[in-house]
Amino acid sequence: MARKVTEFVSSRGALPDIPDDITLPQFILDSWHPTRPVSTKGNPMFIDDVTGRAVHLPEVHARTFGLANEMKSRWNVGNDQVVCIFASNHVDYPIAVWAVHRLGGIVTTANPNYTAEELVYQLQLTGACAVISHSGSIEVAEQACRNSGIPPDRLSVLDCPQGYAGTFPTIEDLVQAGISKHPQFVECRLAKGEGKAKIALLSFSSGTTGRPKAVAVPHYAVLANVVQMALHGRANAMDGASDQYQPGQVVLAVVPFYHIYGIIVLMHFYTFLGFTLVVMPRFTLEGMLASIQRHKINHIMVAPPMVVLLAKNPLVRAYDLTSVTLCMSGGAPLSAELTRQYCARLPHSAIGQAYGMTETATALTFPRIDMHVSTPGSGGQLLPGNRCRIVKADGTLATYNEPGELYVTGPTVTLGYYKNEEATRETFVHLDGTSARWVRTGDEVMFNERCEIFVTDRIKEIMKVRGFQVAPAELEGHLLKHPDVDDACVVGVPDEYSGELPLAFIVPSHDANERMKESSSEAEKVKRAIMKHVEDHKVYYKRLAGGVYFVDSIPKNPSGKLLRRFLRDTAKEIKTQESTKARL
Structure with missing residues (x-):
């Protein structure tokens, strides 16, 4: 009888030595590492997509x-x-x-x-x-x-x-x-070991609740993640096992560098590999397609909304995309159906997903290199050096194909939230009284026997809008500043392009209710004013694109905690009814 596995690790084995006494530019620009492929191509590190400057x-x-x-x-x-x-x-x-x-x-x-x-x-x-x-x-x-x-x-x-x-x-x-x-x-x-404590980046994440928090990312964590990805992809030219990550190829750098995905995977991992990064200042579909054709792009790093456009927009057919050999999606889950549609449009391109967090210095998983199309619905295969546990609702540990909340530890676990000890203690925890620090992800997942991850639900309250984190509590706090709002609850509703859209349930103030009783058009005016209140103060992906709906009260448990899951189900029902009416 097979042993019941309750801790998940990569089959790639142990990581090689990771230097803990050098900074990121010293590692990327000045030094050598055994996982780094030998580049003899002489290709540029960067090309400006706008001007062509190399x-x-x-x-x-x-x-x-x-x-x-x-x-x-x-x-x-x-x-x-x-x-x-x-x-x-x-x-x-x-x-x-x-x-x-x-x-x-x-x-x-x-x-x-x-x-x-x-x-x-x-x-x-x-x-x-x-x-x-x-x-x-x-x-x-x-x-x-x-x-x-x-x-x-x-x-x-x-x-x-x-x-x-x-x-x-x-x-x-x-x-x-x-x-x-x-x-x-x-x-x-840096002195020996100092790279593990020396902060390189303060990258913002919403954590599990509240306003965005600054994650303190040390130099060592980024170096370790680069080595993990290189080892998983068998990038070293002397290995000979894979040509997917060999130097001299071209990757499109359209995922923003200000995002942890862009700054670690694109800026550091791909320069480490010896790829040329074609740098696009901002995403447009036509701009991306033209860049792929012009520069003969091999790898495209994208988020699910971009995959939607590649799979469905007719403009794609006007461009030659045959140079693309790999599409990697990250930032939010990619459905099996959307993967199928992408493959029908670009059959020559491999496609897979990666899963990660700012708190773990990005990627915990990466697309399998032994499959042209990764397992449908999978968020990638666990990278070497990471250890994962899945805690079920009853507190016991899950084994293969059993869902529960993901906890992870490894060399890329960051230092915590900058100047926020309380939030750090909630997310960076010690299990079994050991010295290892585990990140409580807030995601419900399961692993199969090949250590591929499947994200089944989100236990934490964070929404994922176009790959960006949006904390409902941040929007709720802002909404309560509006004079027409007595109470508010924000939830995410599914959207094919954006993944989720913020929707607000609002308890109107007494004054707003009185105005709405007097005029049938007043309710729409109040809704528009509330939405503009968010638009004027928040970045575009935090806007209430899912709509505003008035309710008599926000359901809460006896301790006052919002029953967000109940309202999320209600929001789905509302959207289903609206969609049905639109078709009739």
């Missing part, structure tokens, strides 16, 4: 030095100081990240679509001392810096659009000024 390794070295040199000279950026990058993708984005790390600083990345209010929250929580903004977001950045007490001379612009004549220096200005000077800094050097 950037090779020597230029990356020079620009990283120049920017670090000027940031030290002009801003005195040093050990553990935080620099915020508030920008869309750009070929100098990695330069900015690695320049801060050369100085021993910390990078926090922010969504360039944030409102000033959202950016102020991030700048104040992280204590950022300088901001590098995209030109299209400069007005928001300027306002946020002013409200956060960051001097205007510590704001710069990442890109340099044609005709730009702004008052803030560009990265190009800083690079050229830094290259022209003698070294103004001594590069950060």
Whole structure:
């Protein structure tokens, strides 16, 4: 009789040594590792999709030095100081990240679509001392810096659009000024073991509840994840077992670098492999298709909404996508049916999913390399070095094909939530009294006998909208500031393109109820005002695209906790009824 397995590990075996005394740029740009494939192609590291500009390794070295040199000279950026990058993708984005790390600083990345209010929250929580903004977001950045007490001379612009004549220096200005000077800094050097505690990134996650939290990601965790992915993909050229991840290929960098998926998997893993990253500043379907055809892209890293378009939009048929050999989807679950539709449209492309979290320095699983189309519904195969347990509702441990809440430990577990000990204790836990720190994911999953993960439900309250985390509590707190709202509950409703959409159940105030009684059109006015209240203060994917529905009361348990699952079911029924009426 087979042994009952209650802890899941990869069959790939133990990880090789992972250096714990070097920073990310030292690992990616300056050093060697046995899992790294040997590249003899001489291909550029980055290509700007807009201009076609190619950037090779020597230029990356020079620009990283120049920017670090000027940031030290002009801003005195040093050990553990935080620099915020508030920008869309750009070929100098990695330069900015690695320049801060050369100085021993910390990078926090922010969504360039944030409102000033959202950016102020991030700048104040992280204590950022300088901001590098995209030109299209400069007005928001300027306002946020002013409200956060960051001097205007510590704001710069990442890109340099044609005709730009702004008052803030560009990265190009800083690079050229830094290259022209003698070294103004001594590069950060880590002692043995220091990489496990030295923060590289403050990446934002909603955790399981509440406002976004800054996850403290150490250098070692990112290095470990890169090694895990390389080992799983058998990337070393001397291995000869797989050509999927061999150097000299081209990957489309359209997933945003400010997202943990983009900054670790794309920016670090793919440069480690020796791929060329074609950098797109923002996603449009036509732009992506043209880029794939123009640059003969081999790998595309996407989120489920992009797969929907690739599988269903007729525009896809007008482009030659035969160069694509792998599509990897992450950020939210991808259905088996959508996978099938993608394969019908692009039969030459392998497709699979990865599953991960900001709290685990991204990927815990990766697509199988021995399958052209990964197991339908699977979120990928467990990466080597991770250990997982699944805790069932009764507190016992699940075995194969039994669902429960996922707990994970391994070399990529991060340091916790920055300046938030309470939230850290809730998510980063010790099991069985051991010293190992386990991340309580809040996801209900199960593993099959091949250690492939299947996400079956979300125990935590977080919604996934276009691959981005949205915390209902954040929106509810904001809604309660509106004078027409007495109580609120936000849930996610399924949507084929976005995955989920936020929908709000609202208990109107007494005054709002009286107005609605007097006029039949007032209810629609109140709904629009509530939706605009969110639109004016929150990034686009947090808007109430699922709608606003008035109720007499929000159901709660005796302790006052929202019965969110009940309202989620109610929301699904409402949407089903609306869809049925629309078809009649």
